[in-house]
Amino acid sequence: MRCFVENHPAESFDVVVIGAGVIGCAVARRFVLEGARVLLLEKGADILSGASKGNSAILHTGFDAPPGSLEVACMQAGYEEYMAIVSRMNLAVLETGAIVAAWNDEEVAKLDGIEAQALENGVSDVRRVTREEILQREPHINPNVRAGLLVPREHVIDPWSAPLGYLTQAVQNGAQAVFDAEVKTAARVGGEWIVQTTKGEFRASFAVNCAGLFGDQVEQVFLGKASFEIRPRKGQFVVFDKPAASLIRTILLPVPTERTKGVVVVRTAFGNVLVGPTAEEQEDRIHAGVDETTLKGLVAKAAELVPALGEVPVNAIYAGLRPATEKKEYRVQIDAVRGYITLGGIRSTGLTAALGLAQHAFRLYSNAGARVIPLANPVWPQMPNLSEHRERDWERPGDNEIVCHCELVTRREIESALNSSVPARDFGGLRRRTRACMGRCQGFYCSARVAEITKGRFENPLSVGVSHE
Template sequence: MDTADVAVIGAGAVGCAMARRFALEGARVVVLEKGADLLSGASKANSAILHTGFDAPVGSLEQACIRDGYAEYMELRESMNLPVLETGAMVVAWTPQQRDALDGIEHQAIANGIHDVQRLDAAEIRQREPHLADSALEALLVPREHVIDPWSPFLAYLLQAQAHGARILFDAEVASGSFDGEAWSLQTARHGMLRARTVINCAGLFGDRLDRALLGEADFEIRPRKGQFVVFDKAAAALLRTIILPVPTERTKGVVLCRTAFGNLLVGPTAEEQDDRDRAATDEATLRGLIGEAEAMLPAVAGMPVTATYAGLRPATEEKHYRIRHRPERNWITVGGIRSTGMTAALGIARYVHGLYAHTSPHRQVATPVSPRMPNLAEHLPRDWAMPGFGEMVCHCELVTRREIEAALAGPLPARDLGGLKRRTRCTMGRCQGFGCHARLAALTEGRLSVPMTLPAGAEA
């Protein structure tokens, strides 16, 4: 049986970045994802904010990984055609108590190496954001906090890993495993037994359970934290250009108001503890509360149509910091407790983990990496519909062409379910939420998805 150098368990944001880093470092990598496609767990519902780490704990591993991840993303974004919507962010104080807290946040940002933060008074806030509520008293401007495409970077990382020899296996939940002193034997229902010298646990919401099942113990406990979001119609995005951040609390970063790369306006997330690790449901009362918060911050959004609502789960633990542990005697590295900053920090986390691994298992780094170029999904840059020969407009709300659909269903990592197709093209994500294009998509994808779409009774493609 062929033995990989590294098995990465989980193809979320961190797992994709991990596979890329280890493949670029010359390791033979296999990725085991229990879902039908990448980002099928917690990572699919990220808020798409590229963080500077200005408010991370000073000197923490989290802060270092955010810093390194941000820098690497900015280095590779042009070669991979990854968009950045340059918005900046303001931490806004709405009460005198919050205004008093801005001093500490500013000092923390400077201690974290973010020296370009600026204090804005009420007049300067309104000059920058004229539609923001008059109750904004003061703010801390963080110029390099930006918005990105929440999904394309991680597909790019996995494609690059694959181009350098990584095997990507879906529907590959690890049922059991054993370590013989040299390598792990991992049993999966669909793909049988696989062997790898080292295992990197990037299983997100199930990371503690994987540690417990294969190691016999876990030194952390996942406590799922649900976040609900409201997405306003594209017309609302014209009301705001800066990410509006709250003054954080000990428990949560709070509710954010920002534009999306896809041309909408988003408010969320909430922070709700729950036991269920599989299901993230929305509820009307909470969504109405979010809309109320958005209207309080941005009164002009009142009455704007809501395009979508959704909820995601964050793999919080009983402690606030990242839970990364190397067990060299077992050839095992756990990457747990990676919460809302994980999207930005993923590349930095991967570098850090490889540093742990390289002390015991060095490889020869790839001399000339292949960089896949991603199709643009961001609204502020040219889209496929503006190019000749796109063939057919399949999703009219999001202007998704048949050429984009066909490309997403082909290639080395094609979409394997509707969620994967949505994350590769934006189809069904607009005002009608798929009402107008579902039947056509079902016809175009027939026989091509591992989880087939169903054609509504009596519908014609």
């Protein structure tokens, strides 16, 4: 089943979702499961083309979120639902736990407050750990660590397969998705929205704005003014090569500041170690460049926390943008009269909160008087596994031509990604579905074969020897 349509001007949907990041994919899924006819519009060529493609992939418990906030409620609801559907959709969880590590007297003094906040948020399994306990658990950590707070249920997930799974389930249960469909105008006429896009005109009774870095601009289009202002915040990351994974098993979190959660050291589901992000304000909503000075600083910070990381080669560098606003909290509102919901200002916790935000959006929709009947027997897709701690496709029997030797990606995986219900529509989308060209050679050896396999499939073909995101 193909998930995208060129245009259906005569068809009217119950809900149009703007944006195919992790929030938009989760919202599309929730509304479809509840029985709504859903259309998703994405200005990019594929899902996760904006802020959602770059994050630290941590499944958060909400232990350090503002007590009583919508953020903590959605994070915890999202965490609970994700864990409930993991086996049903073949999603990944790398169970690591996390330690908030304190390195000086000032940071040690803050641990009591962090623990109290965690308990207030219902995360009752946190506990203080001594220097000796930390070193026993993490023998490669800098022995200058003073103390910490263990958060056992902070884990790592595959940040790309999860939202792909959400949209796949939505599509397999009737949703439609249109890509390269930038919203240009929206008018409320006769109880429905008439939305003009670069792919034509679409109609829906209700609109849910999940446009991330462009959320304020989309709200301006729908309502005539925006209730918030996006202020992009860049985060740069360093990815260490596979040997680094043997040096750490627990997420290392810093004692946070008022402005940022700080730099973390975390294993990835793909067998690497990630260090980052930074927190840098910028005006550009599209381009997230990296700079040598900052990246060297991240490498140095990683080696300071886990000295042996200083001997491991860097596998990749990248930067992502977070849709921060002028306020720290989520910017969620509803205009029930005009049939509009915005889910804005969803920053680093969005990967965890996505399913919870989708639940919240549907409650707002229902409270506005909308009535739909939940699906009795929805389809539950099984997602391909990309995580390193579980069986990979190359280990399975059959024709296992290895296309990408760094990441052990098979031709079967690539062809599956090109022909799935939500097919890869550009090279970035293919990488996120398969890990192809993401290894230590960054596509130097395998990009020619990938270009051959994908010939004629992408609007912008893969050019061998050219750097891609």
